[in-house]
Amino acid sequence: MMRKPMRVDDILNNDVWDVDYEPHIRVDATKCRECDEKPCLLLCPAQCYTLVGNEVLFSYEGCLECGTCRLICPHDAVHWDYPVSGRGIHFRFS
Amino acid sequence: MKEVGYKFDVIVVGAGPAGSAAAYTLAKKGFKVLLVERGRMPGTKNVFGGRVYADPLRDVFDGFDDSAPIHRWVTKERISMVSGEAMTSFEFHTRKKTSFTTYLTELSCWMAKRVEEAGGTVLTEITVDELVVENGRVTGIRVGDEKVSSEVVIDAEGINRLLLERAGLVPKLELRHAGLGVKEVIKLSKKEIEDLFGLEEGEGLAWLMMGEVTGGLPGGAFLYTNRDSVSLGLVVMLGEAVKGVREHISRYVEALRLHPLLERYFRNGRIMEYSAHLVPEYTWPSLPHRLYADGLLVAGDAAGLLLNLGYNFRGVDYAAYSGYLAAKAVEKAHEMGGMTSENLSVYERLLEESFIMKQLRKFRNASKMRENGRLYSTYPEVLNSVMDQLFHSPYEVPKIMEAFKRARKGRIGWLDLIRDLLGMVRSI
Amino acid sequence: MLKMVVGIKWVPNTTSVNIDPKTGTLIREGIPSVVNPHDLEAVEMALRLKDEYGGKVTVITMSPPSAIAGLEHVLGMGADKAILVSDRAFAGADTLATSYVLAKVIDRLDYDLIIFGQETIDSSTAHVGAQVASWLDLPYVYYVTHAELRGGKLVVRRSLENAHETYELDLPALISVAMHSLNPRRVKVSNKLRVKLENPVKTWSNKLLGLDPECIGLRGSPTALSKIEMVPKVPRKNEIFRGDAREAAKWLLEKLRGEGLLELG
Ligand SMILES: Cc1cc2nc3c(=O)[nH]c(=O)nc-3n(C[C@H](O)[C@H](O)[C@H](O)COP(=O)(O)OP(=O)(O)OC[C@H]3O[C@@H](n4cnc5c(N)ncnc54)[C@H](O)[C@@H]3O)c2cc1C
Ligand SMILES: Cc1cc2nc3c(=O)[nH]c(=O)nc-3n(C[C@H](O)[C@H](O)[C@H](O)COP(=O)(O)OP(=O)(O)OC[C@H]3O[C@@H](n4cnc5c(N)ncnc54)[C@H](O)[C@@H]3O)c2cc1C
Ligand code: SF4
Ligand code: SF4
Numbered sequence: 001m002m003r004k005p006m007r008v009d010d011i012l013n014n015d016v017w018d019v020d021y022e023p024h025i026r027v028d029a030t031k032c033r034e035c036d037e038k039p040c041l042l043l044c045p046a047q048c049y050t051l052v053g054n055e056v057l058f059s060y061e062g063c064l065e066c067g068t069c070r071l072i073c074p075h076d077a078v079h080w081d082y083p084v085s086g087r088g089i090h091f092r093f094s
Numbered sequence: 095m096k097e098v099g100y101k102f103d104v105i106v107v108g109a110g111p112a113g114s115a116a117a118y119t120l121a122k123k124g125f126k127v128l129l130v131e132r133g134r135m136p137g138t139k140n141v142f143g144g145r146v147y148a149d150p151l152r153d154v155f156d157g158f159d160d161s162a163p164i165h166r167w168v169t170k171e172r173i174s175m176v177s178g179e180a181m182t183s184f185e186f187h188t189r190k191k192t193s194f195t196t197y198l199t200e201l202s203c204w205m206a207k208r209v210e211e212a213g214g215t216v217l218t219e220i221t222v223d224e225l226v227v228e229n230g231r232v233t234g235i236r237v238g239d240e241k242v243s244s245e246v247v248i249d250a251e252g253i254n255r256l257l258l259e260r261a262g263l264v265p266k267l268e269l270r271h272a273g274l275g276v277k278e279v280i281k282l283s284k285k286e287i288e289d290l291f292g293l294e295e296g297e298g299l300a301w302l303m304m305g306e307v308t309g310g311l312p313g314g315a316f317l318y319t320n321r322d323s324v325s326l327g328l329v330v331m332l333g334e335a336v337k338g339v340r341e342h343i344s345r346y347v348e349a350l351r352l353h354p355l356l357e358r359y360f361r362n363g364r365i366m367e368y369s370a371h372l373v374p375e376y377t378w379p380s381l382p383h384r385l386y387a388d389g390l391l392v393a394g395d396a397a398g399l400l401l402n403l404g405y406n407f408r409g410v411d412y413a414a415y416s417g418y419l420a421a422k423a424v425e426k427a428h429e430m431g432g433m434t435s436e437n438l439s440v441y442e443r444l445l446e447e448s449f450i451m452k453q454l455r456k457f458r459n460a461s462k463m464r465e466n467g468r469l470y471s472t473y474p475e476v477l478n479s480v481m482d483q484l485f486h487s488p489y490e491v492p493k494i495m496e497a498f499k500r501a502r503k504g505r506i507g508w509l510d511l512i513r514d515l516l517g518m519v520r521s522i
Numbered sequence: 523m524l525k526m527v528v529g530i531k532w533v534p535n536t537t538s539v540n541i542d543p544k545t546g547t548l549i550r551e552g553i554p555s556v557v558n559p560h561d562l563e564a565v566e567m568a569l570r571l572k573d574e575y576g577g578k579v580t581v582i583t584m585s586p587p588s589a590i591a592g593l594e595h596v597l598g599m600g601a602d603k604a605i606l607v608s609d610r611a612f613a614g615a616d617t618l619a620t621s622y623v624l625a626k627v628i629d630r631l632d633y634d635l636i637i638f639g640q641e642t643i644d645s646s647t648a649h650v651g652a653q654v655a656s657w658l659d660l661p662y663v664y665y666v667t668h669a670e671l672r673g674g675k676l677v678v679r680r681s682l683e684n685a686h687e688t689y690e691l692d693l694p695a696l697i698s699v700a701m702h703s704l705n706p707r708r709v710k711v712s713n714k715l716r717v718k719l720e721n722p723v724k725t726w727s728n729k730l731l732g733l734d735p736e737c738i739g740l741r742g743s744p745t746a747l748s749k750i751e752m753v754p755k756v757p758r759k760n761e762i763f764r765g766d767a768r769e770a771a772k773w774l775l776e777k778l779r780g781e782g783l784l785e786l787g
Binding site: 002003004005006008011012014015018037039041042043044045046047064065066067068070071072080081082083084085086087088089090091092093094 | 132133134137138139140141142197198199218219221253254256266267269272274276277278279280320323325332335336339340341342343344345348351352357360361362363364365366367368369370371372
């Protein structure tokens with residue numbers, strides 16, 4: 001099991017979230033369309049940003065709340081905040 | 095905005111090491127303290143590598159040795175230079191107990207419990223939206239449409255420091271000043287850990303790796319042994335990673351787990367958690383920005399007070415100690431008559447006089463050195479090539495200098511080598 | 523002025539339970555508990571009714587003391603009082619014994635309306651609401667998406683797949699809220715402060731309730747579990763087809779047929 005590559009989803013599956021009802025991060029898709037670099041695709045550790053066709057699809061549910069996408073986005077497309085009411089990622093062994 | 099019916103002497107934002115240390119110190123002195131944390135419990139949002147220096151925490155928390163969640167005392171240090179399927183390691187083994195491994199999630203929870211025991215109020219599940227600034231003075235915090243007031247706010251919100259940014263007190267963090275840490279915590283039994291890493295019960299290993307372990311990105315990899323798990327991960331400099339990243343960042347951690355020389359350690363394990371967090375990537379010639387204002391002090395990662403030497407992180411103890419000094423500054427300002435910027439400025443003096451600023455100043459060039467790409471490819475290659483020639487030449491073994499010359503050739507010129515060496519010796 | 527009682531259950535966050543690849547068993551280590559998410563919607567409905575008509579919301583849970591964190595969460599949302607019903611004697615209860623205790627607790631409270639969640643994420647029987655209603659002999663509507671007061675009666679809507687049903691209930695009554703019909707509100711700092719500084723959580727044990735040991739806990743639980751079979755984990759596949767939509771549809775059809783998922787002629 002541990003000797004083979006795993007899907008990112010399967011690695012993430014070991015984590016615990018209490019997903020917030022509203023997304024805590026919003027991404028301006030129009031800016032993504034103009035974005036050549038798209039560093040979020042490779043550097044978001046939870047792979048919340050994926051490419052579907054030519055569109056960058058963002059889903060907040062698996063977010064680890066690290067803040068990387070906020071810093072690396074060259075076009076200020078990421079409207080970033082924390083979840084509320086204790087929701088979001090729940091680290092236990094880090 | 096509605097004012098709630100309770101008022102505090104001090105509000106501390108963030109129950110990480112910095113916030114809890116500040117809140118604990120003040121609660122113990124009888125201040126009415128509110129510690130606010132956005133996580134469901136203190137610690138649930140916190141991530142680090144794995145090792146904490148104990149003495150600064152002993153200075154802050156009474157009875158530290160009685161109940162702190164210490165997994166293993168780090169008695170073994172290993173530093174490895176990795177290239178291809180080879181690594182050269184330095185190892186230091188002792189029996190001294192200076193630093194220990196733990197989970198930051200657990201340690202933060204422990205610290206916040208001490209705050210409650212000392213009489214502080216700890217609120218979880220509360221995400222602070224804003225510092226309330228009135229007439230140039232911080233007078234409290236805003237959560238939703240409600241305000242809680244205090245004489246002073248200690249901001250210990252960690253590296254993303256949204257509140258400071260929203261209040262216009264700091265600019266957005268620059269890419270080159272942040273590192274991205276990603277890690278897997280892998281479950282193994284106690285015995286497996288002790289057998290695999292040559293440790294006795296209670297002993298731990300801190301293993302730092304440089305070279306191909308970060309896929310050519312400036313940064314480093316780490317492995318810490320916990321009680322019955324290992325923390326395996328890496329930190330890459332974001333400014334460089336944006337340009338150089340080739341595949342999904344989780345693949346870099348996976349490559350570590352599957353590395354032919356490392357895979358043997360994790361074979362029988364299973365991943366318990368996958369986490370990520372940013373880390374300050376700078377050491378300062380002076381304070382990064384002003385850490386006090388009317389009614390406000392800033393401590394820990396939010397203040398950029400972390401010593402990152404590449405081969406060692408001092409974040410938790412620095413954060414806790416800066417929180418402690420912020421508390422001392424509040425005490426002094428109280429004696430002087432109030433939480434004005436002038437009275438609170440004593441905080442910077444306390445920082446300057448402490449080991450924190452002395453160390454940060456001493457190592458101010460360490461991060462510049464770590465931007466040097468040769469550290470991550472050329473030097474591990476040269477070193478491993480020398481070792482390879484020395485130990486894997488079946489008949490004719492070269493002299494060390496000879497091996498070195500051959501290894502160096504085409505990889506690095508003498509001038510760069512000398513410059514790098516001097517730079518390295520000077521900065522760390 | 524509506525006096526409301528809401529039942530919540532403290533459950534392991536089962537959205538995150540994983541299987542140990544070595545042993546094939548569930549990994550429970552370190553799985554934190556949460557308030558059953560559908561029960562947060564029950565609390566939300568109560569709070570909306572309170573906002574609209576005024577009133578008091580009392581939240582109850584039968585659980586070990588760790589559930590206090592969950593009660594504090596819903597007090598943070600704005601509930602007025604919370605009761606932890608906790609005793610070793612209640613352990614091992616099935617839905618019947620659970621509902622019996624809850625009914626006896628509610629019986630001691632002054633109430634107009636009882637609100638439960640649709641079901642729990644850890645057992646999902648959806649028994650407890652109906653059972654409490656029958657113990658207390660109350661009108662009961664399940665799967666409620668909206669409630670309001672009209673002329674002293676409670677008017678509730680059930681949204682079914684193909685119809686909206688409206689019921690008019692005499693109070694007191696019991697309703698269960700349909701899942702995903704309401705977004706629970708954010709925890710407020712003033713409420714959380716009240717929780718910490720005034721401690722509104724009360725604990726009721728069987729010393730206070732004095733219930734017959736034959737009717738509670740394991741002994742009061744007639745349900746017998748004969749066997750649990752785990753459903754084998756099916757590896758997920760994904761394939762992306764790029765190109766013409768018409769071709770893609772054909773391709774998809776072929777794929778599904780190949781997998782035996784479609785039996786079209
Ligand atoms: C990958 C990695 C490896 C590291 N390795 C080590 C190591 O081995 N040893 C070491 O000593 N240090 C290490 N560090 C550094 C160390 O983790 C940090 O320096 C330290 O945790 C900083 O403490 P802090 O209290 O300032 O901030 P944090 O620990 O980040 O705590 C901030 C707290 O504030 C809360 N918060 C933030 N915003 C809000 C808000 N708006 N409202 C309410 N609450 C809020 C957060 O939830 C969090 O609990 C590492 C860091 C990383 C990322
Ligand atoms: C054979 C059997 C044996 C069991 N043994 C045990 C055992 O040993 N230990 C154990 O902990 N559990 C045990 N359980 C589980 C326990 O009986 C049920 O979880 C419990 O009765 C609630 O049922 P449910 O989760 O299906 O709730 P549902 O009927 O699906 O819940 C509907 C609504 O009722 C309310 N509600 C449910 N439970 C509570 C509660 N406890 N307090 C307040 N409100 C509530 C909530 O609003 C919820 O949304 C057992 C169940 C069975 C069938
Ligand atoms: S980097 Fe920013 S603009 Fe570019 S794709 Fe990602 S989120 Fe969109
Ligand atoms: S905060 Fe981190 S984990 Fe969350 S979306 Fe951004 S990069 Fe991904």
